[in-house]
Amino acid sequence: MAATPFRPANDLMVQYAMYHRDRRNIATHFLGIPMIVFAIGVLLARASVMGVSAAWIVWALATAWYLTRGNLVLGLATSLVNGVLIAAAHPLAAGSMASWLGWGLGIFVVGWILQFIGHYYEGRKPAFVDDLVGLLVGPMFVVGEWLFAAGWGRELLAEIERRAGPTHLRDLAAPLAR
Known part of the structure; x- marks a missing residue:
């Protein structure tokens, strides 16, 4: 199947999960991915188109994508979390050029x-290396993991574990099994 950014959320989450089964890798993503989204917000907040910051334009486009992947709760939650990060990023764009950068x-x-430290534990390259849409799926995956921990999405979690396997702690001394 050709990689397309318009796959359903369930398929995107499973594909992303295949690169993220080590619990230490997932833990680093809980910090690293929000930091990256926030930083992109900071960097884009200074530019504007017709009075709207580029950060909000990118957020709106990403939100449209999340909301059309077939899982409304996951799309709304991801968009909300990303929106909070983008809103929090804007004040840092108002400082001096040196401060902003x-x-x-x-x-x-x-x-x-943090992402690359996590992938050291995983023993696999980041998902976006094989499919750039992974850059959009990352925030959705982290929000999904938060929702799973809160008890939401048991069917989606079961499908991920059925297709990608359960999470684990990889033995770093053992060779990777493929």
Whole structure:
């Protein structure tokens, strides 16, 4: 099947989960992905089109995508979390050029460092390396994990575990099984 950004949320979540089964990797994503979304908000908040910041334009486009993946609760929750991060990012864009770039780039880099630390534990490259849509799925996956922990989406979680396997702690001394 050709990779398309218009797959259903369930398929996107399963594909992303295949790269994220080690619990330490998932834990780093709980911090890293929100940091990256926030940093993108900081960096885009300074530019505007007709009085609307580029950060809100990108958020609106991403929200349209999340809401059309066939899982309304997951799409709304992801859009809400991303919206809170974008709103919180805007004040940092109002500072000096050095402050704006320092915060935006600094948080972005730290967020990605956390991602790569997690993928060390996973023993696999990040999902976006094989499919760029993974950059949009990441926030949806983290929000989904939060929702699963709160008791929502048991059927989706069961489908992910059936197709991608359960989460685990990979033995770093053992060779990877493929």
